[in-house]
Amino acid sequence: MLTLSWTRPVVDTGQEGRGGPTREKLWQALLHKAEHPAEYVPAIAECRIHDRYADGLLREIRRGEHTFLQRVTAQEGAGRIVYRHLDHTDIAEIRNEIGEDEQGRLTLTLSITLTDDRAAAILAQNPYLRDLDSDFHGTLDAMTAVLRQVSTGAGTAGTQTAPPDPNGS
Template structure:
């Protein structure tokens, strides 16, 4: 599967109050966005929470002609809200994640993970993505083997 992400800085002093966004304030806004996406996502025209769970909720939304069913799981400690698509869509996962940049400013990262079909289509249409995929899949395979071995047997002594 292929994951693509975009990150933006959430900064700026409010002209009326002189306040700047805080992590706690951004987290509360992200929770509201998860429950009331029509306020935040122009493409979503309707949404409702169908069921609540101890760790999140199930919501149905309309995005253009598409009807979405998503399992929403907030993780405040990690600063992540995960939207797992349960319907027939190209995306298996959407994440909204709070972070900080190298200057300590708050950031929001939106990432999407494509299902296998759209991933294959994207890779077949772009030599650049195909090369990246091949390189990093090989790197991940090598890293995984060494990490697994080290996890099982400990860090090797220096030569």
């Protein structure tokens, strides 16, 4: 899978310390956005809630000429709302996540995870991304092999079982 993300501070420069949003108020605004996305996302024309659950809802949105069915899950402890597409689209999942920057200001991260088919098509068209993907897949394979050993007590992190990671990750 291929995930892209963008992060922005929620408070504009110069607004710090002047009654900006709190984490709780931002969380409540994200919950409102989940039910009323047209007020927040210019590309969404309308939204219908089909069902409600203890952890979220099932909604149908219209974006341009397309209609999408999404299972929305609110994860308050993580400060994250996940929108999983239930119908065929290029996007498997969208996330809105509250965080903090280096100065302690609240941030919002918007990320999308593309479906495997779309990610494969993009990687096939772009040699740089394909090489980067291949390199980091290898890095992740090496890391997880060592982490499995260390976390089960079968080895120590100082025992090299895989070639060194050229990325230093």
